[in-house]
Amino acid sequence: MKISCVGAGPAGLYFAIVMKRRNPNHEIVVHERNPAGTTHGWGVVFWDDLLATLRTNDPDSARAIADQAVPWSGQVVDVEGQPPLHYGGGGYGICRRRLLQILIERALALGVDIRFESEICEPSQVADADLIVAADGVASQLRRHHADQFRPRIEAGRNKYIWLATTRQFSSFTFGFVPTHAGWVWFHAYSFKEGASTFIVECAPETWNALGLGTMVADAELRVLESIFAKHLDGHELISRDSHDNRLAWSSFRTLVNRSWHADNLVLIGDAAHTTHFTIGSGTRLAIDDAIALASALSEHDSLARALDVFELRRHRALARVQRDARLSAEWFENLPRYIRYNAPTFFTLLLARRSRLLKRIPARTYLYLRDRFTRLTDRTASPFARIGGPAHAFGSKANVGPAGPSLESPAVDAVSAGAG
Ligand SMILES: Cc1cc2nc3c(=O)[nH]c(=O)nc-3n(C[C@H](O)[C@H](O)[C@H](O)COP(=O)(O)OP(=O)(O)OC[C@H]3O[C@@H](n4cnc5c(N)ncnc54)[C@H](O)[C@@H]3O)c2cc1C
Known part of the structure; x- marks a missing residue:
């Protein structure tokens, strides 16, 4: 043929x-x-x-x-102002x-x-x-x-994102959320080779506009992003490969x-x-x-x-x-303000459940309550709750490596302490 x-x-x-x-x-x-x-x-x-x-x-x-x-x-998961939380699982980057x-x-x-x-x-x-x-x-x-x-x-999609890299090696898959005067900006990072990690930055379009992103030359904009994520980058730089006309290649997925x-x-x-x-x-x-x-x-x-x-x-x-x-x-990331108001362990639970159809349709607090009741009544952990709870892993494939650092095997589900919602 x-x-x-x-x-x-x-x-x-x-x-x-x-x-x-x-x-x-x-x-x-x-x-x-x-x-x-x-x-x-x-x-x-x-x-x-x-x-x-x-x-x-x-x-x-x-x-x-x-x-x-x-x-x-x-x-x-590292939400600024709260201690970072660790969860098990693992995979590969290339x-x-x-x-x-x-x-x-x-x-x-x-x-x-x-x-x-x-x-x-x-x-x-x-x-x-x-x-x-x-x-x-x-x-x-x-x-x-x-x-x-x-x-x-x-x-x-609504959100703006850009696919960058950094010389900082993230040995865990890391989500970092940073508040700015214009709203939350966050990154997804994981290592893909010795001394290098993917660093995808994402935010709502209103935040992107108010921060003036997309209006600067590439280098200036990378420095702005480095200053937003200074704590996480620990002195390492952000690198762009896909700039056009000396502008960073922001996209909507x-x-x-x-x-x-x-x-x-x-x-x-x-x-x-x-x-x-x-x-x-x-x-x-x-x-x-x-x-x-x-x-x-x-x-x-x-x-x-x-x-x-x-x-x-x-x-x-x-x-x-x-x-x-x-x-x-x-859509979960497009509706981040709905979830990020909760304390970090609850936020993490909601992040892991982001593929739940139920979570999309009902208030997060009600979802947490139902999930908790289900777990207690059936004496099962949250993962068999998949049909309405969504898979327990952040991505959905066979996570098979043990937890790194202080572990949070089953992030807290506490509807009462979950704050306004
Ligand atoms: C920010 C981001 C992060 C991602 N992270 C992950 C991840 O962690 N894990 C994962 O599994 N996936 C990830 N993906 C998705 C993944 O990159 C794509 O799904 C994958 O590359 C699809 O492969 P493909 O071969 O179909 O297309 P592509 O990789 O897009 O390849 C298409 C090729 O066709 C060529 N081409 C286009 N038009 C023509 C033409 N007219 N003539 C000849 N050649 C042409 C292009 O130059 C390109 O080389 C990510 C995507 C994005 C945007």
Whole structure:
């Protein structure tokens, strides 16, 4: 089969790898518009379950990824003015650039033809392909073709965020919340390589405007952010990679859903098909799962149309819950003032429950009361409360590393001391 894969992100590269492993006779070309070695963003998090999937599907790249991954242990919530709280669990961070380099080397070794600085905007540019895989990210150009069939819907989140890095190593996944005269500003940080951590800054648009963010040159703005987070950065600097015209690349997260993921011989995978908010740390994993599912469906069915139908059906089903979780998580951060008025242990409980549909609909105090009653009546911890309480872990995957520092295995649920609400 002749396959043109557009986009050398995790989805496109991993698809090329698993397809080649299944049948080395496939002719696969990956087109990437950027030059080799360039990408956006910094480190991404993942958990053991992804490593297990990678080992099953390509042990060679799995080994290289495991070698380059940096473990982080526990979660920390640090609300200014209150002692930081620690919670168990753990996972890994990896530099996005390194991850892609590993996948590129592996794909090349398997005989995939990777063409950098090759931008594909029209299916007609790769007309000789039997299958065109659009792995060209959330702003997919190929998706515009057959848009009537894909029916994409993009919603921009309210909050502003920016994906930065710092030289400070955060050995736990850390959420830090800092009040300013204009409202709360917070960060999500985790290490992704020796001496470097991802540092995503987020705030409400009103806060962003009132602080004058987005109006300064990049360096000046980084210094402003460093002063806001001075206590957490401990003298380390913030680093930006994605500035445009000397301005920091602030964004509003775009949540994308498509009614359908394939039309004729064009199929969408990864962020081109769906996005999930970064606060559940799943986009890379889902992109890789899409790649594997597409390769499986293609090898199970001789008919391309049938294979694409099966792929889409399986992945649509698998995605429904994660996308719902991601939306709830994004909305939780958009409604931060509802939760941050509580004391730190209660706030932490609410943060861990941010994918709860119930929490979104009722006052936080009522939610805490019901959750507490449920726990007492059933003598079960809060995590089996999942249907209405949401998963107990901050992200949702198999957290498997013990707590770091003073632990708060089950954050306090105290509706009475929870303050106004
Ligand atoms: C702030 C932030 C933090 C995140 N953190 C995490 C995390 O911790 N864990 C996690 O799992 N996920 C995380 N994600 C999500 C993750 O980055 C994406 O879900 C993932 O990169 C999707 O992979 P992809 O291959 O589908 O798309 P991309 O990685 O976007 O790759 C698409 C590729 O296509 C190329 N391309 C685009 N158009 C064309 C064209 N016309 N022709 C040729 N090439 C083209 C692009 O240059 C790019 O290389 C985060 C996302 C954000 C925004």
